[in-house]
Amino acid sequence: MDLEAAKVRVQEEVDRRADLLLEVSHRIHGHPELVFEERFAADLLASALGTEAGIYGLDTAFEARTGSGDGPTVAVICEYDALPGIGHGCGHNVIAAAGLGAGLAAATLAEEAGGRLVVLGTPAEEGGGGKVLMGERGAFDGIDAALMVHPGGADLTEPDVIAIATWRVEYFGRGAHAAAAPHHGRNALDAMVLGYNAVAALRQHIAATDRIHGVFLEAGEKPNIVPDHTVAEWYVRSATIETLQPLKDRVLACLEAGAAAAGCRIEVQPTCAEYTDLRTNAPLVDRYRANSAALGRPVADPSASNRAVVSTDMGNVSYLVPSIHPMIAVSPPDVALHTAEFARWAASEEGDKAVIDGAKAMAMTVLDLWLAPGLAEEVRAAFGSGP
Ligand SMILES: [Zn+2]
Ligand SMILES: [Zn+2]
Numbered sequence: 001m002d003l004e005a006a007k008v009r010v011q012e013e014v015d016r017r018a019d020l021l022l023e024v025s026h027r028i029h030g031h032p033e034l035v036f037e038e039r040f041a042a043d044l045l046a047s048a049l050g051t052e053a054g055i056y057g058l059d060t061a062f063e064a065r066t067g068s069g070d071g072p073t074v075a076v077i078c079e080y081d082a083l084p085g086i087g088h089g090c091g092h093n094v095i096a097a098a099g100l101g102a103g104l105a106a107a108t109l110a111e112e113a114g115g116r117l118v119v120l121g122t123p124a125e126e127g128g129g130g131k132v133l134m135g136e137r138g139a140f141d142g143i144d145a146a147l148m149v150h151p152g153g154a155d156l157t158e159p160d161v162i163a164i165a166t167w168r169v170e171y172f173g174r175g176a177h178a179a180a181a182p183h184h185g186r187n188a189l190d191a192m193v194l195g196y197n198a199v200a201a202l203r204q205h206i207a208a209t210d211r212i213h214g215v216f217l218e219a220g221e222k223p224n225i226v227p228d229h230t231v232a233e234w235y236v237r238s239a240t241i242e243t244l245q246p247l248k249d250r251v252l253a254c255l256e257a258g259a260a261a262a263g264c265r266i267e268v269q270p271t272c273a274e275y276t277d278l279r280t281n282a283p284l285v286d287r288y289r290a291n292s293a294a295l296g297r298p299v300a301d302p303s304a305s306n307r308a309v310v311s312t313d314m315g316n317v318s319y320l321v322p323s324i325h326p327m328i329a330v331s332p333p334d335v336a337l338h339t340a341e342f343a344r345w346a347a348s349e350e351g352d353k354a355v356i357d358g359a360k361a362m363a364m365t366v367l368d369l370w371l372a373p374g375l376a377e378e379v380r381a382a383f384g385s386g387p
Contacts, residue, residue: 001113003371007291010363013105018356024048025097025355029347032082035124036060041080041093042121045100049119056137061130062121063139066107069114072376074366075140075321076102076117077148077314079125089338090126091151091330091346094354098149098328101359106366115370118143122313127166129273131313140320145284145369145379149358151346152308152327153335155292155299157285159308159327161278161315162209163244164237166271169195169214169255173264175228185226186263189219192230195258195266199234202254210247211237211309233271237311241276276315281322283378284365288326291364295357299326306333322383324365328354 014021028041042053042060049064056063067073078099079092103119110117120139124130131139140146152159171192176185199212206212214234220227236251238244252268259266289299300306314325330353331345345351368375 001371003367006109006113006367006371007364010105010109010367011360013108014101014356014359014363017101017104020048021097021101021355021359022352024100025093025352026347028080028093028096029088032087034084035081035126035128038080038123041096042123045078045080045096045121048100049103053121056134056139058123058130058133060121060123061134064103064119065116067110067116069111069116071113071115072144072369073116073118073142074369075143075146076119076362076366077146078119078121079148080121081124081126083126083338086338086340087343088346089340089343091342091351092125094151094328094330094346094351094358095148097355098358098362101355102362102366105359106363109367113367113370115366117366125313127272129275129313132273132316135316135320140317143321144376145281146317146321146323147288147362147365148314149326149328149362151330151351151354152337153329153331153333154306154327155297155329156302156306156308156327157289157299158278158280158302158325159310160302161325162211162237162239162309162311163241163275163277163315164235164311165244165248165274167234167236168269168271169232169234170267171230171259171264172267173226173228173262176226178224178226182226187226188230188262188264189227191258191262191264191266192216192219192232193258194261195255196232198254198257199251202250206247207239207243209239211235212251239277241274244274273316275311275313276319278312278315278323278325279318280324281379281382283375283382284322285324285326287368287375288324288361288365291368292357292361295360297357297361308337310337322379328358330354
């Protein structure tokens with residue numbers, strides 16, 4: 001099978017489905033659902049792929065397999081969860097529709113090309129770690145490469161993906177009347193504030209690539225009641241999963257210091273699996289870049305002035321199998337992800353164009369993996385040699 005001819009055909013297969021893909025993108029956009037509650041989106045995508053949602057112990061995950069040859073097995077990843085208050089401010093409707101398009105189009109050529117394809121619906125990227133859970137439950141076993149595209153403000157080979165740990169932090173003190181018997185009280189708000197301030201002091205002495213941010217969720221009821229219970233949420237991020245570990249210890253020491261000073265007890269619970277950094281597979285992203293450029297959409301390497309710093313559970317996938325997570329432009333570069341403004345761009349004409357181009361560029365990259373001599377081995381070798 002001629003690779004270049006196959007790439008022309010797969011683009012036609014995407015174009016043939018353009019109406020469906022854009023309808024799916026807009027319907028998901030108009031019906032935003034939070035982590036693990038993506039019933040509407042998962043059902044819509046799964047039924048378009050001829051399957052049903054509900055696999056790997058997750059109601060809103062899905063998997064659609066095609067092909068029976070002994071060529072490489074390629075996974076195309078869909079995300080479809082939204083954010084509280086701002087809907088699709090991360091543009092996952094674009095990821096979902098582009099993944100669907102790549103999957104449907106490449107599937108039409110799978111038998112002929114002798115390759116296998118899996119479209120994976122991965123819920124709860126925004127703080128649920130759907131891909132981590134699916135990975136633990138075997139979703140990536142036997143996969144030779146995994147691809148997805150993420151919308152953003154520029155076409156980039158990858159975002160700067162940094163590792164993250166997320167914690168719910170609770171302080172337990174002793175309640176008292178703040179005027180009548182303050183000496184009986186142990187103030188859980190003081191503990192939380194002192195912990196916060198200790199972290200603020202720590203920030204001067206951490207790497208420029210580290211990020212620490214916390215918010216207070218429960219901080220007391222009334223000034224004349226000494227708060228006996230407070231709750232904060234903290235995110236700790238660092239360049240890699242390796243550099244994250246010592247940073248976590250230092251942040252934890254700060255939060256515990258607040259508890260010690262105020263005579264309170266502290267409990268720290270992870271709210272989600274830790275996300276790792278992303279190991280972009282170089283030979284694979286080179287193919288994606290060439291395919292995207294052929295569509296008139298050149299892809300740049302991230303630079304100091306043109307980058308996106310994020311965390312994603314696709315990082316964890318990249319530790320399991322060779323992976324790429326390029327960014328595809330839907331907005332001007334100065335529009336930030338996770339804003340209401342970005343949500344509008346995700347359903348704009350540019351967003352629609354990214355759905356079609358993203359589907360084509362991924363489907364063409366699937367064909368490269370199936371048909372380009374030596375590429376699958378090159379991709380495997382690059383994975384083995386680490387980042
Ligand atoms: Zn996001
Ligand atoms: Zn996202």
